[in-house]
Amino acid sequence: MKKWIAQGYGQGEGAAYRPFFHVRDVPSKGRSAIVEGLKTGRVHHYLSDIEYHHHILAEFSTNVVDIREQYALLPWEETQEIARDLEIAHPMYPSTKTPLVMTSDLVLTLKNNGLAVISVKYSTDVEGADGNQERTLEKLRIEQEYWKRRGVPWVLSTEKDICVLRAKNLAILRTAMVSCEIDSVMAHLREFVVIFQKKWEPHKTLSCILLETGETLGLSLDVAFCLFGRAVWLRRLPVDLDVRIDHFVPVNLVWN
Template sequence: MRKRISEERRIAQGRGSGYGSGYLPWLNIRDGSSSQGWTGTITGRKVGRDHTYLSKLEYYAIYLLQDDDEIIDIREQYPLLDKKETIEIAREKGITHPRNKDGRPVVMTTDFLVTFGSASNCHIALPVKQKKALEDEHVLEWLEIDRIYHQRRNHGWKLLTEDELDIPRAKNLSIFDEYWDYDKTKLTDLSIREIEYAAYELLKDSPEVPLRSICSDCDRHLALDDGATLATVQHLLARKQWKIDMRQPFEPEGILRGIARSSAAVGGTNA
């Protein structure tokens, strides 16, 4: 049976402190649990460290937050370390503070604290909950403590449910992320540019042909290994070199809609 780590030890380990690549979440996958089994880590493309998720909605949220070019930092499982203050807020509002199995108040956490790049570096707290969870009065009370705590620090605050998250987009981003780094293909930047040009022209000339068929044609035309063009397409989408209608699920057997090249030059994507 896994031994629970004390709050004092978490603080000593530096959990909940730091910024960017140096931040340590208050909770990690060893501490969290999910009835759906949705716990794990996602490679951080924006801040240079892995992000921890403890639910399906947190998983989707991380991909969406990483994709937002205005966000410069993402801190998940962010602790409200001033426990005296959260207890005081609960008492003032006449609500119950979260407690452990022994009945002692615990350090509360916000699912995400994100920083938007600007002159003042605006911080916004983002609790992520399923709509069904909001039927629980205690959850609503704890969200109110969370909101007031951040309000006192001039942080923005917004509750996210499955209605606010663009889940089809998040699913597409999770697919493309596997192809972010392209070293494993052993293709040169020149090869990628050649594939990009050929695939784009084929897609433009045959807009109603399934993506996989076009990619297979491109593989044969350029004498590539099977799947090289499809992998390249997903790499270009991951790096935003290509753009598509992200409201539609990405399916290789389907039609690629709304494809366009970005203004950025193609090439040098192995970095």
């Protein structure tokens, strides 16, 4: 672990940041995710769907400029000191007496250069009173105190604290943001948005609107869907993201 610390894992910022843990290093809960960051230009590593959903929402936020996952709480000795002060057993590496390097799930840099830290857990991991949940809460207390000493806002967030449907909708549309093939038709984006809004009617399915818009511009349905995804992510189309986005159901536009 000292070698990882010396090599800068879990430290730094922006494109140069490297998470302390990678997907290959630790067991994941559910599906893990390795994704190309839209804000950072680097690869991000997430160990569960709920971590990935929080990442998606942070990427879509206009107030977030940098996202660092699996951020190491250094110096290593400080969390051990906090654990002693709180009379909590510090986590150890399995089958050893070596103190674990503790990490925070997401450290967000905001537009005002401030920080916000999110510890992401499934609600089942922190609700209830069995031994596993109690132990998880103890470790969270160490993390919370670490950031409190630095005057940095820290929150615990579960799937109950976010709109998971919004995150899933954005994840579906996010493919268009990382697809280089769509770059060649980006010149049509402004016209696409205008025509899409003209073709839109409350009862029309998304597929129907995309077909009509694509036909007007001479674009295939797949390309039209990619432009739709980019338009939403770039906030050119006022789509209600809290309603399921699907080709075969109407799409809601939120008019200001």
